Amino acid sequence: MSNKILVAYSSKYGSTGRYAEWIASALNADLFTAQKINVNILSQYDIVIYGGGLYAGGIAGVKLVTNTPCKNLIVFTVGLADPHITDYSAIINKNFTPELLAETKFFHLRGGIDYKKLSPVHKVMMAMMKGMIEKKPESQREAEDKEFLSTYNSKVNFEDKGTIDSMVAYVKGL
Numbered sequence: 001m002s003n004k005i006l007v008a009y010s011s012k013y014g015s016t017g018r019y020a021e022w023i024a025s026a027l028n029a030d031l032f033t034a035q036k037i038n039v040n041i042l043s044q045y046d047i048v049i050y051g052g053g054l055y056a057g058g059i060a061g062v063k064l065v066t067n068t069p070c071k072n073l074i075v076f077t078v079g080l081a082d083p084h085i086t087d088y089s090a091i092i093n094k095n096f097t098p099e100l101l102a103e104t105k106f107f108h109l110r111g112g113i114d115y116k117k118l119s120p121v122h123k124v125m126m127a128m129m130k131g132m133i134e135k136k137p138e139s140q141r142e143a144e145d146k147e148f149l150s151t152y153n154s155k156v157n158f159e160d161k162g163t164i165d166s167m168v169a170y171v172k173g174l
């Protein structure tokens with residue numbers, strides 16, 4: 001019998017939602033926003049895939065799956081930073097206990113941003129982040145910092161459907 005797969009996600013500006021749709025469609029999985037999910041629903045699935053946008057070191061809505069035991073948990077994050085040059089260990093350690101970490105498979109995907117569409121609170125947060133980076137001497141700025149500054153106040157979209165392939169292959173192999 002084939003595995004029953006759930007894709008649940010939390011997306012503020014749409015990037016995570018688009019990835020979640022692509023993943024659910026590739027895996028023939030059920031797709032729900034995190035708000036529509038409860039413990040009873042989670043327990044019905046053999047594989048739970050959770051996607052959340054990255055917001056200042058947090059994974060949007062991830063408590064849904066960190067507070068509830070799930071069989072075969074896979075978490076994907078969607079952020080502005082380039083996954084090839086980003087260290088996610090601080091984000092992951094902040095949100096996952098060592099026990100849960102050992103049972104969770106992570107994938108990191110790249111989204112986008114349109115500063116014009118940000119909420120007032122998010123605009124302020126991004127301005128603060130820019131200020132913090134600019135305070136660092138140039139020699140101490142990480143690649144992620146430089147990337148942040150180069151896209152600040154613009155509209156960029158790095159969504160790439162092909163980047164779901166390794167996750168889809170992993171889940172098909174379970």
Ligand SMILES: Cc1cc2nc3c(=O)[nH]c(=O)nc-3n(C[C@H](O)[C@H](O)[C@H](O)COP(=O)(O)O)c2cc1C
Pocket residue numbers: 010011012013014015016017052053054055056057058078079080081110111112113118121122123125126
């Ligand atoms: C206030 C704020 C904080 C953010 N923090 C991060 C971050 O820590 N790391 C990152 O890679 N992207 C960060 N981003 C970018 C978002 O993760 C990116 O726009 C993503 O595509 C959002 O996904 P969503 O549209 O599904 O919510 C931040 C964006 C905002 C507005």
